[in-house]
Amino acid sequence: MPKSGARLKDVAELTGFSVNTVSLALRDSPRIPDDTRDRIKAAADQLNYLPNQVAKSLVSRETRAIGLILTDMQNPILTNVAQSVERKLAARGYTTLFATSNNNQEEEVRMIDAFRARRADGMLIFPFRHGDLDHIRRLRNNNYPVVLLVGDLDAGIDAVSMDERAGASKATGHLLATGHRRIALIDGGSALGNPEKMDGYRSAHQAAGIPVCDELLINPAGHSVETGYWAMDLLVKSRHDFSAVFATNDSLALGIIRYCKKHAIKVPEDLSVVGFDNTEFGAFAETALTTVSYDVERITSLAVDRVLDLIAHKTGLPDPRIIQLEPDLLVRESSAKAASAQ
Amino acid sequence: MPKSGARLKDVAELTGFSVNTVSLALRDSPRIPDDTRDRIKAAADQLNYLPNQVAKSLVSRETRAIGLILTDMQNPILTNVAQSVERKLAARGYTTLFATSNNNQEEEVRMIDAFRARRADGMLIFPFRHGDLDHIRRLRNNNYPVVLLVGDLDAGIDAVSMDERAGASKATGHLLATGHRRIALIDGGSALGNPEKMDGYRSAHQAAGIPVCDELLINPAGHSVETGYWAMDLLVKSRHDFSAVFATNDSLALGIIRYCKKHAIKVPEDLSVVGFDNTEFGAFAETALTTVSYDVERITSLAVDRVLDLIAHKTGLPDPRIIQLEPDLLVRESSAKAASAQ
DNA sequence: CCCGGTTGTATTAACGTTCGCCCTGAGACA
DNA sequence: TGTCTCAGGGCGAACGTTAATACAACCGGG
Numbered sequence: 001m002p003k004s005g006a007r008l009k010d011v012a013e014l015t016g017f018s019v020n021t022v023s024l025a026l027r028d029s030p031r032i033p034d035d036t037r038d039r040i041k042a043a044a045d046q047l048n049y050l051p052n053q054v055a056k057s058l059v060s061r062e063t064r065a066i067g068l069i070l071t072d073m074q075n076p077i078l079t080n081v082a083q084s085v086e087r088k089l090a091a092r093g094y095t096t097l098f099a100t101s102n103n104n105q106e107e108e109v110r111m112i113d114a115f116r117a118r119r120a121d122g123m124l125i126f127p128f129r130h131g132d133l134d135h136i137r138r139l140r141n142n143n144y145p146v147v148l149l150v151g152d153l154d155a156g157i158d159a160v161s162m163d164e165r166a167g168a169s170k171a172t173g174h175l176l177a178t179g180h181r182r183i184a185l186i187d188g189g190s191a192l193g194n195p196e197k198m199d200g201y202r203s204a205h206q207a208a209g210i211p212v213c214d215e216l217l218i219n220p221a222g223h224s225v226e227t228g229y230w231a232m233d234l235l236v237k238s239r240h241d242f243s244a245v246f247a248t249n250d251s252l253a254l255g256i257i258r259y260c261k262k263h264a265i266k267v268p269e270d271l272s273v274v275g276f277d278n279t280e281f282g283a284f285a286e287t288a289l290t291t292v293s294y295d296v297e298r299i300t301s302l303a304v305d306r307v308l309d310l311i312a313h314k315t316g317l318p319d320p321r322i323i324q325l326e327p328d329l330l331v332r333e334s335s336a337k338a339a340s341a342q
Numbered sequence: 343m344p345k346s347g348a349r350l351k352d353v354a355e356l357t358g359f360s361v362n363t364v365s366l367a368l369r370d371s372p373r374i375p376d377d378t379r380d381r382i383k384a385a386a387d388q389l390n391y392l393p394n395q396v397a398k399s400l401v402s403r404e405t406r407a408i409g410l411i412l413t414d415m416q417n418p419i420l421t422n423v424a425q426s427v428e429r430k431l432a433a434r435g436y437t438t439l440f441a442t443s444n445n446n447q448e449e450e451v452r453m454i455d456a457f458r459a460r461r462a463d464g465m466l467i468f469p470f471r472h473g474d475l476d477h478i479r480r481l482r483n484n485n486y487p488v489v490l491l492v493g494d495l496d497a498g499i500d501a502v503s504m505d506e507r508a509g510a511s512k513a514t515g516h517l518l519a520t521g522h523r524r525i526a527l528i529d530g531g532s533a534l535g536n537p538e539k540m541d542g543y544r545s546a547h548q549a550a551g552i553p554v555c556d557e558l559l560i561n562p563a564g565h566s567v568e569t570g571y572w573a574m575d576l577l578v579k580s581r582h583d584f585s586a587v588f589a590t591n592d593s594l595a596l597g598i599i600r601y602c603k604k605h606a607i608k609v610p611e612d613l614s615v616v617g618f619d620n621t622e623f624g625a626f627a628e629t630a631l632t633t634v635s636y637d638v639e640r641i642t643s644l645a646v647d648r649v650l651d652l653i654a655h656k657t658g659l660p661d662p663r664i665i666q667l668e669p670d671l672l673v674r675e676s677s678a679k680a681a682s683a684q
Numbered sequence: 685c686c687c688g689g690t691t692g693t694a695t696t697a698a699c700g701t702t703c704g705c706c707c708t709g710a711g712a713c714a
Numbered sequence: 715t716g717t718c719t720c721a722g723g724g725c726g727a728a729c730g731t732t733a734a735t736a737c738a739a740c741c742g743g744g
Contacts, residue, residue, distance in 0.1 A: 005458075005484070007700060018724050023702065031722070048484075053459040054405065055700035057396045058729045065460075073425035074622070076418065083415035083442055090441065095456060098440045099432065100425055114437060116347075117395040118407075142347070142390075225626040251622075258626040280416070280593075284567040284600040286628040349730060360694050365732065373692070397730035400699045687744090695736070700729105707724075713717085 006047035014043045026051070057119065066307060067097045067115035067123040069108060074224055075251060077277040077294050078126065081149065084300040085124060092308065094121075101128050103192075109135050116144070122307040124149060129193040133157060143317055145310035147303050150194075151324045158310065159322045160303040164276075167292040167327035168200025169207075171246050171274045174290070174329055176208045179338035180244040180272060184216040186231045186256065187248040191219045197248045197276070215240045220252060228255025236263070243271060243338050250275035250282035253289055257334065268336035278330055288332035295325055348389035356385045368393070399461065408649060409439040409457035409465040411450060416566055417593060419619040419636050420468065423491065426642040427466060434650065436463075443470050445534075451477050458486070464649040466491060471535040475499060485659055487652030489645050492536075493666045500652065500662045502645040506618075509634040509669035510542025511549075513588055513616045516632070516671055518550045521680035522586040522614060526558040528573045528598065529590040533561045539590045539618070557582045562594060570597025578605070585680050586614035592624035593617075595631055599676065610678035620672055630674035637667055 011026075012019045017040060025032045025040040026049075032040075057063040066089055070078050086096040097120055101108035108128050112135065115123055122145035127133055133155045139146050140157050151161035175183050183201075190198040198217070205212045215238065220231035228247060232255065235245070247253040253275030260267050267273055267287050275282050275291040282289030302323055310317055353368075354361045359382060367374045367382040368391075374382075399405040408431055412420050428438040439462055443450035450470050454477065457465055464487035469475055475497045481488050482499050493503035517525050525543075532540040540559075547554045557580065562573035570589060574597065577587070589595040595617030602609050609615055609629050617624050617633040624631030644665055652659055 009700080019700090020702085020725080021723055024723090027702095033722075036722085050455060050459045052461060052700050054396055054399045054461050055729090056702080058400055058700080058731090059702050061729075063396065073421050073428075074418075076416075076421075079415050079418075079421040079424075082421075086415075086440065086442055087444065090453075090456075095460060096440055098428065098438055100428060102429065111432075113392060114432075117392045118437060119394060119396050225622045229626060254623065255626055257628055258630075261628045280567045281596065281623045284571060284597055286599055286603045288600075351730080361730090362695080362732085363693055365730095366693090369732090375692070378692080394730050397699090398732080400701090400730080401732050403699075685744100688742095690741075691739085693737085693739105696734085698733085699731090703726105703728085705725085705727105708722090710719100710721090712719080714715100 006049040010047055011044050011049055015040050062121050063119050064093055065095045065097050065120045067120040069111050069125045070100045071103050071126050071128055073100055076279040080296045081300055084296050085304060088300055088304045103128055122311050124303055124307055126150060131193045145307055147307045149303060151322055153322055156320055158306055158320045160299055160306060161324055162294055162327045163324040164196040165200040168197040169204045170329040171292050172201045172204035175244045175272060176204060179340060181210060182242040184235055184242045184245040186218045186220055186245060186252050188220050188223055189248055216242055223249055223251060225251045225255040228252030229259045232256040232259040246274045248276050250277045250279040250289060250291055254285060257287055267334050272335035274335055287334050290332045290335040291330050293328040293330055298325060348391040352389055353386050353391055357382050404463050405461050406435055407437045407439050407462045409462040411453050411467045412442045413445050413468050413470055415442055418621040422638045423642055426638050427646060430642055430646045445470055464653050466645055466649055468492060473535045487649050489649045491645060493664055495664055498662055500648055502641055502648060502665045504636055504669045505666040506538035507542040510539040511546040512671040513634050514543045514546035517586045517614060518546060521682060523552060524584040526577055526584045526587045528560045528562055528587060528594050530562050530565055531590055558584055565591055565593060567593045567597040570594030571601045574598040574601040588616045591618045592621040592631055592633055596627060599629055609676050614677035616677055629676050632674045632677040633672050635670040635672055640667060
């Protein structure tokens, strides 16, 4: 801490009151007469006094800080969530501590411990592996307020999220309904233990009575636009037939469209492309992206409310509540009827 | 703080040693014999002890936390910077406190105070108004380590940034050199007191001996893709002639291209578009964007080094150092020779 | 056998706040 | 005059840690 600035003690010495009186005055205690309060406040201003939140936290045993753990900040939807969370927390007087696990389980654990050491009052987490939550459950069992931002219905941990399974199912269903029969899936999640979107993809096929072809399941080497581009390259070079691609986020989908442009594949005439998350870059892409909505405002609003609510429960956490929001399919320009169905 | 977990005292009681011995042992003091140390560490593990960083900060007078203030998290280049800063700081044992000013001077001041109250050891700031830095200079004069992420050569504050003026000049110069004579500028910065890019635009014109037409200067209502779209709408409806547009960030440029697509303006045949920042979304856009580079890695690396360096100066800050990196122009598909010059 | 130096551990005070309780003086009231 | 009440304010402890110092036991050397 740089030259720590003025302390209560300094204000006390300047005004001649005791530290205690100064503290009370600055917090507008009714026990302090108006003119005393005004004199003290004037002195505090003069010294540019700012209460030391560290000392305050030590005695009050709360930091008014919430940890937010993201898997990655390249994904615009995550940064939108981060911004929204930060603003909502700031409005309630909380600071956001923020870390990225960089899609790495060990980092995630390390970050959680770092926040715990800093005594963050609670945490909001995008877990890296949705199915591997023991470390987080342990937190909760220790009475630590945690809210996940992906839903695992039986993890026993509070969560607020979009229903990714339903969203993927809707997206796939849309393609099937428009006559596509061989739909590639570009999904980095399932290999990492996050099967929700692939589940939705499969269930839509099943509901339509159409088999899934495993050779159309591609695992990109990441979640970025560029990895989408190269995943498409892989897919095309595998020489399997397909008329549509469902990518599990908008960035991947945009990379796919870029690939198509470079290789003279027309979207949507030759190939339909569907993304996920409804980012601005997809909505205003040259070929506007068909995608699945992500309700940033509602998610963050519910999640922030929930974690603050958990914090307010001084004596033991209530039973976990899992909220899954139903996403909408947004049909735009990147998908169309299959040629064979026209 | 949720049920605060085990304290030094608890470990002490469990092992029979004093609090002080436990503290020493856990920090591997040479004064503690090996078997004592091991017994104490085992007990600490058993209790799931984690040192209370709040108490530690109070006595050590350092928090090992750095505040990062962004203007806005929708801009991918800022989130890239944020991620990079966070990772570099984490590697050095620092936590990132993070806030967005949401392009609002009052918020910026509020956030700075919040970080100051939390005794962040230093701050990295993207100031909202590059020319209005009194509140930040005051910090520095108070011996607070601050590094700006935009460069103001004579603010008297440390800074690391791209040379935006030079970048804008290169971009404009490229358009002029390829025969464009009426180049629109879509720039939200100059109206807010950040004139660097417009300065570069003007100086390139001057160097080429070509006058700037004020009717081609458009102020978009933000920095997003959508605001780029609507700024273009405004520009087109103004019915002035132009053959190129320089937008001050990639998002705006992408919005412009979307507009063109929808209104049958061919890019680059009918219109050249140049962006700024070199985001992935521009690089892999359907029409790959000509843009100006932003060296995230170098900027964050220099900025983090610098702020840590300032923190290490216990006795007074050294003279400010301003580093401006020279950006490169990346010519891609969205710009081409002016039709009249072909 | 005493002295000085190790070695291992304990005691105490700080860091800047807040909280609970106590003290003092003045006026009200019997 | 003595007692009570209340307003205004002070004192000391606590939060969990670290740093400085103190102490106690042991050891070897003269």
